[in-house]
Every structure is written in structure tokens, then in C-alpha cells.
Amino acid sequence: ALYYDSYYGKTITREELKRHDKANTTFWCVNEIEPCDPNEWRRVDGSCNNLKNPTRGATHTPFYRVLPPIYAKDFEPRKSKSGNDLPLARHLRTHLLSEGRVPSQIFTQLAVNDLVFMSADIVSLHDTVNYIVWKPYCCAPKGKTDRVCVPNKIPDDDPVHRFSDIRCLNMTRPESFQSIGCIKNGTTPERIVSSTPLLDLSVIYGNVLKGLLERGRLFEGGLLKFEVSNGRIFPPSYKTQAHVCFLNERPRETRCHNMPEDGANTLAGINIMAIWFWRLHNFIARQLARVNPCWDDDRLFYTARDINIAISLQIYYYELLPIMLGRQNLIRDGVISPSPGFRNIYNPDIIPQVSLEYPFVLRWVHTMQEGELKMYDKHGYYLKKYPIVNLTLRTGFLDVDDNLDYLTQGTFRQGSANIDYIVDPDIAEIGLGPHQRASDLTTNDVSKNRYFGFQPYVKYRQFCFGHTVKTWDDLIGIIDRERIEVLRDLYENVEDVDLIAAIWVEKPIKGGFVPPTFYCLVVEQLVRNAVSDRHWYESSERPNAFNIEQLLEIRKATIARLLCDVADTVTEIQPHAFLKAGPGNEMCSCKHIPSINFWAWRDNSCYPGDVWKQNPNLREH
Numbered sequence: 001a002l003y004y005d006s007y008y009g010k011t012i013t014r015e016e017l018k019r020h021d022k023a024n025t026t027f028w029c030v031n032e033i034e035p036c037d038p039n040e041w042r043r044v045d046g047s048c049n050n051l052k053n054p055t056r057g058a059t060h061t062p063f064y065r066v067l068p069p070i071y072a073k074d075f076e077p078r079k080s081k082s083g084n085d086l087p088l089a090r091h092l093r094t095h096l097l098s099e100g101r102v103p104s105q106i107f108t109q110l111a112v113n114d115l116v117f118m119s120a121d122i123v124s125l126h127d128t129v130n131y132i133v134w135k136p137y138c139c140a141p142k143g144k145t146d147r148v149c150v151p152n153k154i155p156d157d158d159p160v161h162r163f164s165d166i167r168c169l170n171m172t173r174p175e176s177f178q179s180i181g182c183i184k185n186g187t188t189p190e191r192i193v194s195s196t197p198l199l200d201l202s203v204i205y206g207n208v209l210k211g212l213l214e215r216g217r218l219f220e221g222g223l224l225k226f227e228v229s230n231g232r233i234f235p236p237s238y239k240t241q242a243h244v245c246f247l248n249e250r251p252r253e254t255r256c257h258n259m260p261e262d263g264a265n266t267l268a269g270i271n272i273m274a275i276w277f278w279r280l281h282n283f284i285a286r287q288l289a290r291v292n293p294c295w296d297d298d299r300l301f302y303t304a305r306d307i308n309i310a311i312s313l314q315i316y317y318y319e320l321l322p323i324m325l326g327r328q329n330l331i332r333d334g335v336i337s338p339s340p341g342f343r344n345i346y347n348p349d350i351i352p353q354v355s356l357e358y359p360f361v362l363r364w365v366h367t368m369q370e371g372e373l374k375m376y377d378k379h380g381y382y383l384k385k386y387p388i389v390n391l392t393l394r395t396g397f398l399d400v401d402d403n404l405d406y407l408t409q410g411t412f413r414q415g416s417a418n419i420d421y422i423v424d425p426d427i428a429e430i431g432l433g434p435h436q437r438a439s440d441l442t443t444n445d446v447s448k449n450r451y452f453g454f455q456p457y458v459k460y461r462q463f464c465f466g467h468t469v470k471t472w473d474d475l476i477g478i479i480d481r482e483r484i485e486v487l488r489d490l491y492e493n494v495e496d497v498d499l500i501a502a503i504w505v506e507k508p509i510k511g512g513f514v515p516p517t518f519y520c521l522v523v524e525q526l527v528r529n530a531v532s533d534r535h536w537y538e539s540s541e542r543p544n545a546f547n548i549e550q551l552l553e554i555r556k557a558t559i560a561r562l563l564c565d566v567a568d569t570v571t572e573i574q575p576h577a578f579l580k581a582g583p584g585n586e587m588c589s590c591k592h593i594p595s596i597n598f599w600a601w602r603d604n605s606c607y608p609g610d611v612w613k614q615n616p617n618l619r620e621h
């Protein structure tokens with residue numbers, strides 16, 4: 001293997017490696033990479049995706065920025081134009097977003113779940129774990145002397161906390177190559193995460209090969225390990241108590257996934273999606289084994305993984321995002337193809353990387369998250385509800401009282417929160433449930449905006465749409481007038497407005513439902529994903545590429561079919577399950593939802609001689 005510096009992507013010497021070993025920084029700062037084989041499958045750790053730059057696409061590699069950063073002295077948040085501090089994050093949040101519960105009549109919870117699941121693929125948890133577990137004291141006197149602590153002050157006239165004694169919300173700076181010790185302090189903070197920047201179902205397969213081999217693969221029939229509990233299939237679980245499901249209510253709730261990555265145990269939305277995609281892998285592997293009895297475990301495993309990743313991308317790119325961002329918009333901007341055939345757009349000169357802006361603007365979806373998850377039986381009768389903020393790091397809840405079945409039904413029956421200026425009170429005041437005394441996800445979003453050093457909104461507006469905003473009146477048509485007035489009360493100058501603050505109040509894009517600057521920064525990354533990933537599923541030139549018959553089968557994938565195939569008790573569902581059921585999208589039996597025909601993967605070498613003629617039934621689904 002060769003050793004590379006994770007930030008610069010260059011090989012390092014044995015001496016440098018020893019230095020990292022001694023400083024205990026090898027895990028983060030060094031990528032150990034086996035020589036690349038251009039024909040191998042996609043690697044779990046993302047290495048060798050770009051053959052010219054083997055570490056790019058791997059874990060612990062840098063983000064890029066759409067626009068260069070802007071900070072005050074010592075990389076503190078920028079000041080307003082006048083030199084004054086920007087308005088307090090919490091003050092801004094409580095003035096721009098009110099708290100309440102208004103259900104969407106358009107999107108279901110599934111839409112929000114898929115978005116968070118696809119986000120979890122490329123970020124990691126340590127920035128949150130940092131202030132929950134390692135630095136819980138940022139609001140205490142000790143926090144004042146720790147530079148990592150950057151808690152959010154709560155103003156005295158806060159609409160909620162004027163009635164409480166809480167004056168501070170815990171938070172820490174984002175981890176960076178500098179804070180971890182990979183590069184020198186005193187340079188612009190470069191964010192570091194432990195996921196690969198590629199959309200490769202990291203939540204299922206992990207980011208490190210060792211994890212997949214030890215905790216994922218069964219080494220039989222191409223399957224992932226699994227357990228059956230109360231008739232339901234789950235990923236394997238920890239057998240000891242030393243694990244991350246801190247909120248399991250013992251002794252009844254004991255389950256905690258022991259998967260290659262712990263991400264699946266975190267938010268309820270990610271958890272449920274992860275269970276489905278874990279099962280989907282095995283569903284695919286079994287179908288492939290039926291079609292190709294001569295395939296060995298390895299071939300079944302890697303083909304099933306490849307199909308599983310392709311299905312997740314087909315659903316995200318071609319089903320979910322078009323209804324939110326606008327199908328015609330996405331075709332125009334090259335995110336999706338208007339025709340079902342191959343798309344060969346790989347460009348090795350574009351490095352597989354994530355922009356710092358992409359996961360950041362996705363936080364806007366916090367305002368679409370319902371706080372109360374509704375549970376239904378399989379006939380659609382409402383049973384009860386449960387606060388989602390009390391389900392984080394609590395996988396055990398899913399394995400008692402048929403909760404998983406009822407939550408599953410809720411994902412496609414309950415609306416998401418409406419797209420408006422309203423945030424759910426649990427998201428805005430509780431956020432992390434019992435893990436913190438109080439937390440406001442949307443206040444953190446403003447605050448992180450500043451610690452990431454994003455340029456003001458008007459600069460992104462200029463980048464995205466080429467027009468200059470110099471006065472408040474220049475925002476007319478972009479933002480509702482009464483919201484412009486609120487912004488004007490909050491900020492001294494239009495050029496001070498924070499990116500996320502404006503995204504919260506922008507009028508939706510034509511043809512879609514999302515704020516235009518959100519659209520622009522998401523699309524910028526979506527195109528990069530497809531162009532920079534050598535293993536992108538729509539390409540006919542990648543190693544082990546689908547043939548056209550297979551790609552056309554992948555095109556049939558829908559979230560409704562996925563639920564019909566692997567979710568519990570789903571026998572009927574609306575065909576467009578990211579959208580609420582209603583006229584034109586009526587609930588129907590799963591029998592009527594198109595499914596993938598795995599015979600497209602038949603390998604004739606498994607059928608020597610003229611067995612096809614002797615046994616025509618083999619062609620049946």
C-alpha cells in the first residue's frame with residue numbers, strides 16, 4: 001500500500017507516517033491506499049475513484065468551496081459592513097422563522113427521510129458528538145477558556161426562554177484539518193469529515209473496507225449479515241451495552257445496529273431508510289443468486305451493492321429531486337437526463353469532492369421536518385404519535401410494540417412540514433432531545449453558516465444568477481416584501497444578510513418548491529457528483545457497467561416499489577410516495593407498482609448448452 005497525506009493528496013514518506021503515528025493523527029491525516037486497478041468495483045473507502053488522484057473521493061479528504069471564505073480576524077465570524085457584530089444567531093432565527101406545525105399537502109415524510117439519508121452519506125457526526133459528548137461544558141465557565149467552544153447566546157427577550165433560565169445553547173466549531181492536527185493552525189479552517197464525498201450508500205456499506213468485512217458481509221450468497229426479531233429483518237446488532245443507542249429505554253429496548261458505520265443509529269429518518277436499504281441489498285442478492293446460480297459470493301455481493309447504490313441514486317435524482325426542484329429545471333441544468341439511455345459524462349479532471357455549501361444548504365430541510373411522527377396501521381388508521389427528537393440514537397424503539405411497522409406506514413401517509421416560514425417547535429427548541437438541555441437546530445444553522453465562513457447572501461445571488469443586490473429594494477421579487485422588512489430590521493445592510501437567513505425567506509423557484517439559491521448550490525453539487533464519479537451508475541464506460549437492458553430496469557426503481565419489496569406491512573401505497581396520496585396518486589396494491597426484472601442480469605455462462613431452450617420458464621420474473 002501507499003501512504004498519502006489526506007489533505008494534499010500526495011504520497012508521504014515512512015518518516016512522515018511515523019510522525020503521524022506518534023502524534024496519533026494517522027487515522028485522520030493519512031490515507032493508506034492499495035494500488036488502483038482500473039477495472040475493480042467501486043471501493044468502499046472511495047479511493048481510486050479518480051485514477052490520476054487516488055485519494056480524491058476517499059475519506060478524510062477536503063471539501064471545496066463554491067465561493068472563497070470570508071472571516072474576521074483569527075477566523076472568527078465575519079462582521080457586518082459597518083464593523084459591528086452580525087445579529088445574534090438565535091435572535092435572527094426567532095425573528096425570521098416562527099414556531100408551529102403546518103402539514104404539507106404535497107410532500108410526505110418519506111421525502112424528508114430520503115433527503116436526510118442521502119445527506120448522511122457524505123457528512124459525519126463528529127461535529128455534533130463533539131459538543132454533546134466531548135465538550136458538553138461550552139455554556140459553563142470552563143467553556144469560556146476553550147477556543148473550540150462557540151455556544152449561542154440567548155437574548156433576554158427571547159420569545160421562549162424569557163420564561164426560562166436558559167441563556168446559552170451548546171455548540172462547538174466545526175472540526176478541521178487544522179483542529180485535528182493534519183495541517184498548520186493559522187490557515188483558513190478546512191472542514192474534515194469521515195465520510196467519502198461520493199454518493200455510495202456509506203450509511204449501509206461504511207467508509208472503510210475493514211468495517212464492511214467485519215460488520216457487514218455474511219460471506220454467503222452475496223448477503224449482508226442480518227437478524228430476525230419478531231418476524232422482522234434487521235441489520236446485525238451489538239450484543240454488549242457499550243454502544244451508541246444512548247436513548248434506548250432499557251430493559252425493553254435493546255436493539256442497536258452493529259453496521260459498518262454507526263450513522264444508521266442516529267436520526268429516526270436515517271435509521272428507517274438504512275434498515276430498508278440494508279434489506280434491499282439482500283433482496284437484490286437473492287434475486288441475482290436465483291438468476292445466476294453459478295455466481296460466487298463476491299460477485300453476488302458486489303453486483304448487489306452496485307445495484308443498490310444505483311437504485312438509491314435513481315430514486316434521489318429522478319424521483320425525489322425532480323418533484324422538489326422541478327424536472328425541467330434539472331434537465332436544463334444537466335442534473336438528469338431527459339432520456340432513459342446511458343449518460344457518459346465522466347470527466348477525470350473534475351475531482352470527486354463535496355462543496356462545503358452543499359450539505360450546509362441542505363440544512364434548510366430542517367424547516368420541513370415534522371416534530372411529531374404519526375403512526376398508522378397498515379390500513380391507514382391513525383394510531384398515535386411520537387416526537388422524533390426523542391428517537392435519535394434509539395434504535396431499540398423500532399424493535400418493540402410493532403413501532404417499525406407503524407412508523408413505516410406513517411412515512412408515506414403523513415405530510416412533511418409545510419415549506420413556509422415556520423419551523424417545528426421540537427426542532428427549534430429541543431432538537432437533540434434528552435441529549436442536551438435545550439438545542440435549536442436552526443440557530444446552529446445560522447451559527448455554522450458563520451463559522452464555515454460563507455460569504456454574504458448577495459455574493460451567492462451574484463454567483464448563481466449574475467445579478468447584483470446593492471439595496472433592499474433589489475430584493476423585491478426575490479423575497480416577499482414583508483420578509484424584506486424583517487430582514488431590514490435585523491441587519492444593518494443588505495450586503496450583511498447571511499446565506500441561510502435569505503434561503504429561509506426566498507420565494508420558491510419557478511417550476512419547483514425550493515428557494516432558488518438553495519436550488520443553485522444543490523444543483524452545482526448534483527452535477528459534480530455525476531461528472532466526477534468514475535463509477536456513476538448511468539455510465540456505460542465504467543468498470544462492470546450495466547448493459548442497456550439493466551439500466552432500463554434500474555430506471556423503474558421507485559420509493560414505492562422499495563417499500564413494497566422490503567418495508568414491513570406495506571401492501572398498498574401511492575405510486576408517487578414522496579407525494580401525498582390523492583387524485584392522480586391514489587393508493588393502490590403493490591401488485592400495480594412496477595418492479596425491476598432481475599433477469600436482465602442473467603449470465604449465460606451459468607446456463608451452458610441450450611438450457612434456455614429446454615427450460616423456457618427460466619425467463620419468468
Ligand code: HEM
Pocket residue numbers: 112113115116117119123124127128171267268269359360362363365366369388389392431432441444445448
Ligand atoms: C429529527 C430531525 C433532525 C434532527 C434531530 C437533526 C439534527 C441535526 C443536528 C444536531 C445537526 C448538527 C447541528 C450543528 O451543526 O451543530 C444537523 C445538521 C444537518 N442536518 Fe439535521 N436533523 C434533523 C433532520 C434533518 C433533515 C430532515 C435533513 C434533510 C436534509 C437534515 C440535514 C442536515 C444536514 C445536511 C446537516 C449538516 C451536516 C453536516 O454538515 O455535518 N437534518 N442536524
